Structure formats: structure tokens, C-alpha cells
Amino acid sequence: xxxxxxxxxxxxxxxxLAVSATGQVRSSRDQQYCNEQYTYCVNVPSVGDVERHEGxxxxxxxxxxxxxxxxxxxxxxxxxxxLLGSSQKAAVGRLETLLEDHPKADASIAPTMLEDLTxxxxxxxxxxxGQMAEELIIAYHxxxxxxxxxxxxxxxxxxxxxxxxxxxxxxxxxxxxxFRRTGE
Numbered sequence: 001x002x003x004x005x006x007x008x009x010x011x012x013x014x015x016x017l018a019v020s021a022t023g024q025v026r027s028s029r030d031q032q033y034c035n036e037q038y039t040y041c042v043n044v045p046s047v048g049d050v051e052r053h054e055g056x057x058x059x060x061x062x063x064x065x066x067x068x069x070x071x072x073x074x075x076x077x078x079x080x081x082x083l084l085g086s087s088q089k090a091a092v093g094r095l096e097t098l099l100e101d102h103p104k105a106d107a108s109i110a111p112t113m114l115e116d117l118t119x120x121x122x123x124x125x126x127x128x129x130g131q132m133a134e135e136l137i138i139a140y141h142x143x144x145x146x147x148x149x150x151x152x153x154x155x156x157x158x159x160x161x162x163x164x165x166x167x168x169x170x171x172x173x174x175x176x177x178x179f180r181r182t183g184e
Contacts (some may be wrong), residue, residue, distance in 0.1 A: 135169070
């Protein structure tokens, strides 16, 4: 039964998403992005251009390029290759990396939830050729059986000019509120 459901999702996505040669996805209505490898789905608001992640991680998630060239939202997942084993350790590590990139940033980190997963919300404010706001939600899902390998780290984020944050944060909110794990 589950196999039929996954096949149906593939068909629905293929029918809903028009992918250009550049990997951009366009639609006039909200659409669903599902990732079978990392077993999650989100609803994608019908704003901006949706692209697969570039480089060595095209199957890990999507990026939504917003109207401002400095604004983007994303959803991303990967195996916990560093074997951190917790949302907190993953979020602290991600915050450290962000602060290396933006050493003068104002930053905060706080516990939250992503679906039924313990997660952490990171917020940054910094000046990189203009005031920027960045917000990320990071969650860890352990493997069902530790002999099957590491768990999965999920990240949903937004980076935009601070003046656009009140509008663009609604996109992040949609991604977070509609996140759901599949295939379990």
C-alpha cells in the first residue's frame, strides 16, 4: 500500500511541477515538494522561482529565489554524517558556521518543534551590504535502527533584507507549518 502512495506522489509532482532546463520550477499555485531519499514533504508557496539545490547536493532539497536578489528560502536535508545525534548539537554547529561568516551578527538560538521533532530556531541579523535577517530551523531525526546508519538532519531557512522580513517570513512559516516526514 505504501508503495502505491509513494508512486502517486511522484505522479502528482511530475504533473504539478514544470521544470525548465535550468532546473527552475514554476507554478501559479502552491505546490508540494517531497523528497523520498530523506522522507519529507513541504508545501511550497507560489512565490519566486523554485530550484533544486546546486552542486553536490541536488537531491537534498530546494531553494526558493524570492523577488529581491538577496532573498531566498530553502528546505534541505542530509544524513548526520558527523554523527552529532541531536538537534541541539547540529544547531550549535550551524550557528558557529554562520558566525564565522558573519562575525558581527546579532544571533539567538532557542528550542522549538518541527512537526514532532525537537528542533532549534536560529535567528541572525547582520550587515552585508545592507541589513540582512536570517532564520533557520534545524531538527534531527534518529534512524529507526542504529545499525542502518546515521539519522537525518532537516533544515528550513530564510535569508532576506531586514526590511523584507515581515513579508518573507510568511514563506518560512508555510514551509515549517507544512513540513511532514513520510515513509515511516
